[in-house]
Amino acid sequence: MDATSQTASDELELVERLRAGDEDAFMFLVDRLQPMMVRVARMYVSSQAVAEEIVQEAWLGVLKGIGRFEGRSSLRTWILRIVSNIAKTRGQREGRSVPFASLAGDDLDAPTFDPDRFLGPGEEWAGHWSTVPADWRGMPEERLAATETLSVVQSTIDTLPPMQAEVIRLRDVLGWTSAEVRNALDLSETNQRVLLHRARAKVRAALELEFTVEAET
Amino acid sequence: MSEPANDLSCRELVEVITDYFDGSMSDAERARFDRHLGECTGCTRVVQQFRETIEASGRLSEDQVSDEQREAMRDVFRRWRATTATSEQRSSGP
Incomplete structure (x- = not known):
């Protein structure tokens, strides 16, 4: 804390x-x-x-x-x-005006989950899971706190676009409120939330991959 | 699913999990989200995975400041204090 x-x-x-x-x-x-x-x-x-x-x-x-x-x-x-x-x-x-997109990532409008994970239009359950995601609660309790897990989280955060990385660090690593983060980084309420959500989705996906690979080996 | 036109799909739900956690949804949106969760194992799991992801991030620690930078900042502070002390003396002098 x-x-x-x-x-x-x-x-x-x-x-x-x-x-x-x-x-x-x-x-x-x-x-x-x-x-x-x-x-x-x-x-x-x-x-x-x-x-x-x-x-x-x-x-x-x-x-x-x-x-x-x-x-x-x-x-x-x-x-x-x-x-x-x-x-x-x-x-x-310095003549270096940094466009918001290069800090925030240029994919802010893209879906955070691979569209293939959902049934396509025309299917009876269009937009619903094509394969139900795994249940992480089946994992041993200490798995989530393991050093390898944390290093996956750390290295994923480190490769995010800088503003996404800073928002997730301030919010989830350090526990700042959304109002504090918006103020500190001069972000709108929507942008703060979109950046945080994208960052969390990428970390979640990295963990999912880590846990799936492990289950298969 | 009694109101299909009104219902959230899984594809839509996963995009608003952070809105849900942050309490930035209207009551109607929240009710729709909760209703979907009540019926959907996949989304319930993903919402739980987001919680666990946040918890895992919370276990990381912030970078440490290097000794070199730390001492450089101390110098900044001491120089500042020295100048304010001098200007206070000047302003309170005869």
């Missing part, structure tokens, strides 16, 4: 400590937010080095702006939004 937003009063305390110039409070946030800040910055600029530079600039922005933070969004959302704003501006200056 990510501890940057446990409760409103903890967050308020963190904000107060940051305003007072408390280094431990600052480092607490660095430990939790730095990796995702770099990933978000990296979506908009050409190199890892520039992304890291942007994150430094963003932290300075956080320190200078924390006095004006009103708590209308969570602290982590506000910080991530600062990063993405700086990164977008910098990307534009």
